[in-house]
Amino acid sequence: MAGHSKWANIQHRKGRQDAKRGKIWTRVIREIIVAARDGGGDASANPRLRMAIDKAKAANMPADTIKRNVDKATGNLDGVNYEEIRYEGYGIGGVAVIVDTMTDNRVRTVAEVRHAFSKAGGNLGTDGSVAFQFKHCGQFVFAPGTSEDAVMEAALEAGAEDVITGEDGAVEVICEPGDFEAVQKALEAAGLTAELAEVTMRPENTIALEGEDAERMQKLLDVLEDLDDVQEIYHNAEI
Template structure:
């Protein structure tokens, strides 16, 4: 992936997530419920649930809310059943977009996602149309100035796949999804704390967008992210500030 604007893109994305903190609660609750329903309500035996609870703490979701929704998902309380759906499509300049949703109404969700794409210059594609351009992996991003040699040694020792150095000085540690939590814990134990850490769909190659195209792409992404059923949006656009 081209790295010249990697850090700017990460910071921009974090800023937009902070702006939408209220909606973050809804997304985290859905993630907790799906994780608990699929893997059980015991975080010690369910890595996906552990990660969801960590996200809940990051957005200050109350612990009793976390517990109540785990109970709903595991059948101890009555609750809504959500299913996971992934949509793929194209944005401005042919940029690839993946949209992960959790919904209790598949018909409503696909209509909303399709409308967002078509109204703002994109096209909803078929399953598999862009997913091959992404890698499912753990991603930990470190700020410029992080000691590269120390990070590389610690990351590879902990089981990471790769450490990528970007032109702007930021560093990116990539892990197999199953090893993400162990690598993150090992790095933090050595004082190496990432600015952003998640299991994600990482674009293998990027498309540079600037000027009006960059603005249109950002608008498209914002509209999709604002949909109620959308959990996460991944894309391969490097959007110039």
């Protein structure tokens, strides 16, 4: 089960996210609100809310802030009504880009996303124009040197679809979104801690960018990241 390494790209992405950590609370709060609104405020019965709360705790968000936003979403407090909108487009060199947003004003959001693409040399596409190039799945990535056998044993027994070893030794686990929690618990029970664990849109194929093209693509991602309404960005570039 060999495969191309995602390690460098993941480390690059995490570094960029750490530099923008001030936005994380805003994004997590929106995720909590939408998850609680759509699936109820009981985290034990709402997997999406559990994942949002886990993100909030990882970002050191106080428990009362988490509770206040759950209450806001479930009608116990007045709050803003966010809707989820996905945009698809192309970046530099034909790179496919998916932008997930949460907004209280879709007219503002689409204008900002379109401007970000055009400003950085990309193009906003239509619904479905690039989504077929991605797989909606749970993803765990372990640092190079992690035992592939240990990961494989725990992951596959818990229902994972595949275990892929990258060229530099990083180990990646792929599962169905609905199996994410079961696989995560099994990996943790086996003493295995993933550097990255999320439900994501994983590109089926990647496009390598270097030099000026890589810089232009990173600029597009940075401009999109800076938009208040953007929650997640998925792309198939290797920068």
